Amino acid sequence: MNKDELETMRNSFQMLDERRREILNDSRIKKLQERVKKIRTESMENMEKLMETATKSFAENDIQLIYAQDASTALKQIYELIKKEKIVAKSKSNTVGEIGLSDFLKEKNVELVETDLGDRIVQLNPHDKRPAHPIGPALHLKVEKIAKIISESLGVSVEPDPKTIMELVKANVLQELESCNIGITGANSVAAEDGSLIMVHNEGNISLLSLMDTHIIVIGIDKLVSTIEDAISVVKLETAYATGTRIPSYINIISGPSKTADIEKKILKNMYGARKVVVILLDNGRKKAIRECLWCIGCGSCIVSCPVYNVVGHEFGYRGYLGGRGVAMSQFLEDEKTSYDSGLFMCTLCGLCTIECPVGISTNDIMEKIRCKSQEAGFYPRAHGKIRKNIKTKGKPF
Amino acid sequence: MNTNKMIYFKGCVAREKLKNIADATENILKEAGINYQIIEDEPCCGSVLLRTGFVDDALEQMQKTAQLLNGDTILVSCAGCYRTLKKDYKELLDVDLDVIHTSQLFSELIEEKKIIIKPSHQKITYHDPCHLGRHCGEYEASRKVLESLGQLMEMEHNRDKALCCGSGGGVKSAHPEISDSIALNRLKEVDKSGADILSTSCPFCKLNLAENGSVEVLDLSELVLRCIKHE
Numbered sequence: 001m002n003k004d005e006l007e008t009m010r011n012s013f014q015m016l017d018e019r020r021r022e023i024l025n026d027s028r029i030k031k032l033q034e035r036v037k038k039i040r041t042e043s044m045e046n047m048e049k050l051m052e053t054a055t056k057s058f059a060e061n062d063i064q065l066i067y068a069q070d071a072s073t074a075l076k077q078i079y080e081l082i083k084k085e086k087i088v089a090k091s092k093s094n095t096v097g098e099i100g101l102s103d104f105l106k107e108k109n110v111e112l113v114e115t116d117l118g119d120r121i122v123q124l125n126p127h128d129k130r131p132a133h134p135i136g137p138a139l140h141l142k143v144e145k146i147a148k149i150i151s152e153s154l155g156v157s158v159e160p161d162p163k164t165i166m167e168l169v170k171a172n173v174l175q176e177l178e179s180c181n182i183g184i185t186g187a188n189s190v191a192a193e194d195g196s197l198i199m200v201h202n203e204g205n206i207s208l209l210s211l212m213d214t215h216i217i218v219i220g221i222d223k224l225v226s227t228i229e230d231a232i233s234v235v236k237l238e239t240a241y242a243t244g245t246r247i248p249s250y251i252n253i254i255s256g257p258s259k260t261a262d263i264e265k266k267i268l269k270n271m272y273g274a275r276k277v278v279v280i281l282l283d284n285g286r287k288k289a290i291r292e293c294l295w296c297i298g299c300g301s302c303i304v305s306c307p308v309y310n311v312v313g314h315e316f317g318y319r320g321y322l323g324g325r326g327v328a329m330s331q332f333l334e335d336e337k338t339s340y341d342s343g344l345f346m347c348t349l350c351g352l353c354t355i356e357c358p359v360g361i362s363t364n365d366i367m368e369k370i371r372c373k374s375q376e377a378g379f380y381p382r383a384h385g386k387i388r389k390n391i392k393t394k395g396k397p398f
Numbered sequence: 399m400n401t402n403k404m405i406y407f408k409g410c411v412a413r414e415k416l417k418n419i420a421d422a423t424e425n426i427l428k429e430a431g432i433n434y435q436i437i438e439d440e441p442c443c444g445s446v447l448l449r450t451g452f453v454d455d456a457l458e459q460m461q462k463t464a465q466l467l468n469g470d471t472i473l474v475s476c477a478g479c480y481r482t483l484k485k486d487y488k489e490l491l492d493v494d495l496d497v498i499h500t501s502q503l504f505s506e507l508i509e510e511k512k513i514i515i516k517p518s519h520q521k522i523t524y525h526d527p528c529h530l531g532r533h534c535g536e537y538e539a540s541r542k543v544l545e546s547l548g549q550l551m552e553m554e555h556n557r558d559k560a561l562c563c564g565s566g567g568g569v570k571s572a573h574p575e576i577s578d579s580i581a582l583n584r585l586k587e588v589d590k591s592g593a594d595i596l597s598t599s600c601p602f603c604k605l606n607l608a609e610n611g612s613v614e615v616l617d618l619s620e621l622v623l624r625c626i627k628h629e
Contacts, residue, residue, distance in 0.1 A: 307562045308569075311579035345572045348580065349449055350528040350562035367567075371451030381572035384450045391442050391459065396410045 001132070001140055001313035009132050009140035009313060013304045016136070019244035029240050036237045037359045040295040043225045047294070050192040050224040051281070057195025061256040064278045071099040071333075074218065074280050078184070079108065081216060081278060087111040087179050091199075091206045092119050093186030094134060094298065094320035095218045095282060098333060101184070102129075113176040115205035120169050121146050124153040130314045134300040134322065135242040140313065173205075183209025183274075184216045187254075188238060188298065189231035190223045196255040197279065198231040200239060200248045210254060215274040217254065220282050222294040228253060234297050241299035241358050289332035290366055295359045296325055302353035302363065308346050316343040324353055324363040328370050339370055340379035404434040405467060407483075409476035411601035412617075413440060419475055419601050422619040423500055427473075429626055430512040434473065437466060445482040445529075450568040457490060464493045471496045473503060475619065477527035477600035478566075481534055499530060501539040501599045504622050508546050516627035520548035523593035525584065525607065526560035527600030540599045540618055547625045548595075553587040561587065563598075565606035581610035588613055597621050 001009065023029055043050060058065040068074035078101065082088050088105070090096060090112060102123075105112045114123040118137035122129055126149075131137030138146065147160035150168060158168055185206050187197040197217050199206045209215060225231050232251070239248050258273030269275065286294060303309040303323035309316050317323055318330035318338065324347045331339035349364040357363075374380060387397045406427065412419040427434050441463045447456035464487055472495060474480050484497040507513045522544050530536050537557045544550045555561045564570070564580030585607065588596050596611075598604050599618045608615040616624075 305559075307564065307580045307583065308576060310583065311576060345450075345568060346576055347567050348528070348562045348564060348569045348577075349567035351532040352528075352559070352562065355532065355558050364567075368449060368451065371449075372453045373451075375451040380451060381568070383571035384452075384568055387446060387450070387568075387571060388452050388455055391447060392455065395439065395441055396414055397442070397446050398410070398414055 001128070001315070004142070004145075005132075005140040006311065006313050008142050010310055012132075012136065012139035013310070016139075016244060017304055020241065021244075023240050023244055023246060029237070032233060032237050032240075033358050036233050036297065037295075039225055039230045039233060040297065040359050043230075044222065044291045044294045047221060047224065047287075047291075050226065051221055053226075054190065054192035054195065054224060054281070057193060058279060061195040062259075062277075063195060063256055064276065066278060066280050068280055068282045068284070070284050071282075074099045074282050074284070075101065075104045077280060078216060078218075079104075081214065082110060082182050083108075085110060085180075085182055087113060087176065088182045088184060089113040089115055089177055089180040089209055089212070090184040091186070091201065091209055092116040092135075092137065093184075093218060095186045095220050096184060097320040098220075098284065099218070099282070100319075101218075113173060113180065115173050115177070115203075115209065116201075117166060117169055117203060120173060121149060125149045126153070131320055131322070132314060133303065134298055134320060136300075177208060181213040182216060183212040183214070184218065185209050187217050187219050187223060189225055189234040190219055191226065191228045191231045192224050193226050194228045194255065196228050196231070196253050198228070198235055199252040199254070200235045200250070201252070202249040204250060206252055207250060210252060211273050213274065214276045214278065215254065216278045216280065218280045218282065220284070221286050222289075222296075237358055238297045238299045241297075241301045285332040285334070289329065290369065292361055293325065293328050293332070293366055295361055297359060299358060301356045301358060302361075305352050305356045307350060307352065308343075308348060312343070312346060316346050318342040324367055325361060328363060328366045331370050331373065336374045336377035336379050340374050344371060344374055344379075345381050345384070403469075404432060404471045404473055406434045406436055406473045407443070407467070407479060408436070408440060409474060409479040409601065410442065410446075411605060412475045416601050416605060416617070419604070419617045419619055422617070422623040423473075423475055425623050426504065426507070426513060426619060426626070430507050441466060443476075443479045443482045444486070445478040446568065448482065448486060449566070460487060460491055464491055464495070467495060468493060471498060473498050473500060475500050475599075475601060475617070477529035478602060480536075481529040484534065499536065499539070499599065501530070501543060501618050502536070504618060505539040505542045508543060513622070514627045515546050515622070515625050517546060518548050518625065520595060521551050521593045522548050522595045522597050522621070523551045523553055523588055523591040524556070525553070525563060525588075525596060525598040525603055526557060527598060527603050528560070528562055528566055530599060531560055532558055540597070543618055543622060544597060547621060551591045551593040553591045555587060563600075563603040563606045565602045570602075570606060577606055578610055581606050585611040585613065595621070
């Protein structure tokens, strides 16, 4: 991010923080927070058990489940499902970003349409396609800059007016969707016992994608909780922390393909919604992750307050996983070098993110453990090597 | 607190870079009539090694340091030393050290009238060091001291929501430009607070904030010494 983008991002964050203040002090939200913390902690302690339960429930619900141990398996499996298509559509998803689907499809000459407005803007930006915030990907871009991006990429002249830009992108995306048969989304929380996937959105785009011929849902194994009730608690809290609103416009619960039994109680498939629902359940290093790191509900609250993120932006993070917790995850998803390159040593370990985190992930403690692994693999700043030597030989760091 | 057998552990920054903090602290100890010792060739507490991922080196260092310190009351100027000696020695070595931070000692000395303060109208704001505040839950000792010295003007983000000074976690050595930018954001809040003096209770914080701004930055010890009333 350049200086202007960082300034715009900080202003957006400040607005978001002010908008959240009242709701986050509400006693109902505080109660919900306690409940969700328990749900997430217990779910990650029982992750393997939840995976077994989910496998059975999805089968009962006629949802095709594909387990992917790593990103390349996930990509291969997705490609098997979409290889006949020229174009597919997707919603905002960090898990899809994690496996690098966008670049992969480009190589395979399959076009990918982002349907989330912020994501679409970032996708059309020729300079930097990384988001600023998990729920507000384009929060670092001024409306003038967005107008320029849209004008150049869509070959039209658009005024720097939010409403005009929205209408133009909407028309463009809807036109593209006419050629799409496959919708790819993530899920915000997944109920193992019910075999249900819960998705939160305000724009209505996920509803459109879920009505396509095939709906592919890419989730990490860390998204699992026990029941729909638990999952709803998680996404309600995520919404409050991410946007400062009590409830999103849409909470979709997908528990199987479209069907009817209205004629003589005989099951007929393929009514209005998806004919086929496929879940890609991704490990990609999560099983070996520090469990506390997996409590995350994806609200982005940690980066809004982070003193480092506020001055460097998404340089401090890995793909869509932004800030310190994202850097920590990158070591499990990839390796020591990746965590080093994602800004492992940019963190001041101040601990403010833990205070701001609805489930209280102690990222600074996790960072210290991750740093240890990284230095053992030879990835640490030269300056730190010198300090270590000074302490050994002179008894002081300088 | 066993003040008969107190070691004043200066810590590397107050010992090597900001000697004024160590001098001010010693002067206050003398003024209050406290017997204390200084360790010749004071060792490293191990904090810097722990935070930067050199755990094996840290443990080796901490074991040596623990042998020197165990059994005495240890007075520290540095928030980093405080967190490490109090929390990490317990968690990693199972050594329960008797550690006290200068802010806690000064607060007691003022309350017990072992030092007499001449209050003034000076406007002071306080920067919570992460290692003292969020990491150890000590927010009030420094504030109590400052309220007896002058008028405490809080910054927008204070106590558990305080913003970092930018120098923690080895960032100042590995990414000095990030450290500077973070300090500048914190100093904006100092400006807005309306205070004339910025006080803190960690030499690392003082170093980074003083380097990046023009406001007078004083460690709590320096400010206390300035306000002691001599009978």
